[in-house]
Amino acid sequence: MKLIFVSGGVISGLGKGITASSIGRLLESRGIRVSAIKVDPYLNVDAGTMNPYEHGEVYVLDDGGEVDLDLGNYERFMDLHLTRDHNITTGKVYRTVIENERRGEYLGKTVQIIPHVTDEIKRRITSVARDSGADVVIVELGGTVGDMESMPFLEAARQLGRDLGREENVMFVHTTLVPIMGSVGEEKTKPTQHSVKELMSIGIRPDIIVCRCSEPITDSARAKIAMFCDVPEEAVISTPDARTTYEVPLNLERQGVADLIIDRMRLRPMTSRRDMSSWEGLVDRIVDPVREVRIALVGKYTSLADSYLSHLEAFTHAGAARRCRIRTVFVDSDRLTSEDPAEVLSGVDGIIVPGGFGTRGVEGMLAAARYARENKVPFLGVCLGFQIATIEFCRDVLGLEKANSTEFDPRTPDPVVCIMDEQRGISEMGATMRLGAQDVVVAEGSKAHALYGSALISERHRHRYEVNPNYIDRIEAAGWRFTGRSDCGTRMEIGELEGHPYFVASQFHPEFKSRPQRPSPLHQGLVDAALKN
Numbered sequence: 001m002k003l004i005f006v007s008g009g010v011i012s013g014l015g016k017g018i019t020a021s022s023i024g025r026l027l028e029s030r031g032i033r034v035s036a037i038k039v040d041p042y043l044n045v046d047a048g049t050m051n052p053y054e055h056g057e058v059y060v061l062d063d064g065g066e067v068d069l070d071l072g073n074y075e076r077f078m079d080l081h082l083t084r085d086h087n088i089t090t091g092k093v094y095r096t097v098i099e100n101e102r103r104g105e106y107l108g109k110t111v112q113i114i115p116h117v118t119d120e121i122k123r124r125i126t127s128v129a130r131d132s133g134a135d136v137v138i139v140e141l142g143g144t145v146g147d148m149e150s151m152p153f154l155e156a157a158r159q160l161g162r163d164l165g166r167e168e169n170v171m172f173v174h175t176t177l178v179p180i181m182g183s184v185g186e187e188k189t190k191p192t193q194h195s196v197k198e199l200m201s202i203g204i205r206p207d208i209i210v211c212r213c214s215e216p217i218t219d220s221a222r223a224k225i226a227m228f229c230d231v232p233e234e235a236v237i238s239t240p241d242a243r244t245t246y247e248v249p250l251n252l253e254r255q256g257v258a259d260l261i262i263d264r265m266r267l268r269p270m271t272s273r274r275d276m277s278s279w280e281g282l283v284d285r286i287v288d289p290v291r292e293v294r295i296a297l298v299g300k301y302t303s304l305a306d307s308y309l310s311h312l313e314a315f316t317h318a319g320a321a322r323r324c325r326i327r328t329v330f331v332d333s334d335r336l337t338s339e340d341p342a343e344v345l346s347g348v349d350g351i352i353v354p355g356g357f358g359t360r361g362v363e364g365m366l367a368a369a370r371y372a373r374e375n376k377v378p379f380l381g382v383c384l385g386f387q388i389a390t391i392e393f394c395r396d397v398l399g400l401e402k403a404n405s406t407e408f409d410p411r412t413p414d415p416v417v418c419i420m421d422e423q424r425g426i427s428e429m430g431a432t433m434r435l436g437a438q439d440v441v442v443a444e445g446s447k448a449h450a451l452y453g454s455a456l457i458s459e460r461h462r463h464r465y466e467v468n469p470n471y472i473d474r475i476e477a478a479g480w481r482f483t484g485r486s487d488c489g490t491r492m493e494i495g496e497l498e499g500h501p502y503f504v505a506s507q508f509h510p511e512f513k514s515r516p517q518r519p520s521p522l523h524q525g526l527v528d529a530a531l532k533n
């Protein structure tokens with residue numbers, strides 16, 4: 001078993017997740033099988049109950065795991081299908097330890113952070129690594145070295161280095177910040193030195209130091225860091241600001257990161273030549289587009305772009321396929337209730353209404369859907385956006401003025417979107433949703449069928465409410481057709497408006513399975529329609 005731990009120092013938000021993902025991408029391009037684990041030091045058991053404003057979007061896996069958005073980066077960069085066990089949180093670890101204690105499994109011993117919590121962390125990491133069948137598993141340690149919460153995880157990592165053998169089986173990559181100060185633009189290495197010192201005081205000596213800096217770091221800064229932090233100069237890697245995150249693997253490759261890891265861990269690559277040519281082509285199409293479209297994203301978490309990370313990535317993928325830059329215009333849906341939607345949305349080539357929860361902002365989303373429907377502006381609705389499109393259609397086309405979802409108006413006379421029977425009665429938050437990958441049957445001749453190129457697809461879900469079966473015949477007769485269905489046709493999954501260039505919505509989340517080289521078909525459909533607009 002071989003593990004690469006990726007830690008972070010100085011500040012959070014250094015792009016540790018992208019560094020971890022990029023290393024994985026590089027190893028994979030040499031034919032080495034890679035997997036990845038994210039460790040989150042917070043006490044939440046999973047990310048399902050977290051507000052997107054705080055941590056960015058909740059990413060959903062095939063198995064229904066609601067996880068940290070970094071797992072999305074792993075899946076996109078390394079083209080993996082991960083499971084919920086690949087996100088280890090303090091909450092999960094403590095829950096197990098306390099349950100074990102209640103069952104008397106510690107045989108009367110005092111239960112302590114070391115060894116009981118650290119053993120449970122080690123058990124989880126090694127069992128996931130073993131089950132993954134990968135040659136190397138990258139373990140990203142969330143948080144910043146020095147945080148109280150991360151201590152047990154760092155201690156477990158240190159012990160794993162001892163258990164498995166520091167020589168070839170465990171490596172530590174530490175990411176830090178090298179700020180540039182003053183008018184002369186001097187790089188400051190002191191924060192890096194201090195953070196490495198902190199790591200060493202825990203007993204971990206980094207093998208590679210990745211320095212985030214606005215510019216490539218100079219040779220003298222590199223030499224200084226190498227000297228003070230006791231690593232070879234070639235192990236000091238610089239990650240200057242990139243034009244797209246997909247460029248980071250190429251930067252790391254140029255500095256020999258993959259070779260360094262392969263030599264040190266004695267990995268046996270299937271090919272000594274790096275095959276990054278298709279990735280280079282991808283980056284080229286992203287950074288050097290020949291066209292541009294503007295897509296309005298109408299939602300309620302628009303002040304934090306990370307709340308919609310997977311949508312933005314899906315647009316990057318779909319745009320790259322057409323050498324087209326996607327300019328996302330974030331529109332706070334609340335704005336559309338006080339301002340004229342025609343004014344706010346007039347300059348855009350397409351509109352997306354993504355997922356969301358709760359009543360706030362819903363009327364503005366309805367206004368956006370109506371604007372797109374009436375003005376034949378390309379539109380994609382996802383999850384809540386699908387429900388919004390359905391409600392708007394019922395109100396305006398079927399004349400059911402008070403049509404609503406029971407999520408927003410429990411007493412509506414026309415509950416065209418309502419709660420699923422089997423979810424009724426479950427009240428514990430975080431346990432009530434329909435989650436994960438489910439098969440969807442797509443009608444031949446539909447736009448979705450043309451885009452997916454298949455009549456049977458599998459997409460990920462995260463919702464409680466859905467289209468009320470009692471209204472389906474009426475809705476379809478008026479032109480909002482449900483071209484994707486699941487569970488023997490009982491659940492509505494895709495809607496398409498007749499006589500509109502592109503007005504498509506899905507109950508599932510196509511953004512989670514979008515990959516750089518395989519864009520989400522529904523996002524691709526929106527981009528293509530926007531290009532024609």
Ligand code: GLN
Pocket residue numbers: 354355356357358382383384385407462463464465466
């Ligand atoms: N709030 C809606 C539901 O629970 C939509 C959820 C979502 O957009 N992810 O069904």
